[in-house]
Amino acid sequence: MHKELPLAPHLKTPNRPAKTGTWRSVRPVLDTERCNLCLLCWVYCPDGTVKRVGEKLEIDYEYCKGCGICSRECKRNCITMVEEEV
Ligand code: SF4
Ligand code: SF4
Structure with missing residues (x-):
């Protein structure tokens, strides 16, 4: 079972x-x-x-605006920006 850890909280509405x-x-x-x-x-x-779920990170695409900052800052080149399909 995955558990969201407080170290990387996800800010929710409102x-x-x-x-x-x-x-x-x-x-x-x-x-x-x-x-x-x-x-x-x-x-x-x-x-x-960006939220931590269990031992992995996930991105909440409902709120991610695609700015690419995460991709530029990751020193291990783990994050690739790909075109959205329309
Ligand atoms: S693309 Fe921007 S908004 Fe989306 S997860 Fe990366 S830094 Fe956050
Ligand atoms: S290695 Fe990259 S994707 Fe993983 S937590 Fe660090 S910055 Fe984020």
């Missing part, structure tokens, strides 16, 4: 009422095999959409 995921034209795809859980992406994500 803190962020706008569903910023609708702004996205590219999406971050996280390679959980390469990720060492350093949490730099969590620190830098301006929308708090």
Whole structure:
């Protein structure tokens, strides 16, 4: 069973009422095999959409706006930005 750890909390509405995921034209795809859980992406994500679930990170695409900051900050190149399909 996965448990969300308090170390990387996910901010929920009403803190962020706008569903910023609708702004996205590219999406971050996280390679959980390469990720060492350093949490730099969590620190830098301006929308708090990186959350830790069990021993892995997940991105909340409902709120991720596709800015790419997480991808640029990850030192292990675990996060690839890919075009959204329309
Ligand atoms: S910055 Fe990269 S290595 Fe660190 S937690 Fe995020 S995805 Fe994993
Ligand atoms: S693309 Fe931007 S909003 Fe989405 S998870 Fe990465 S840093 Fe956060």
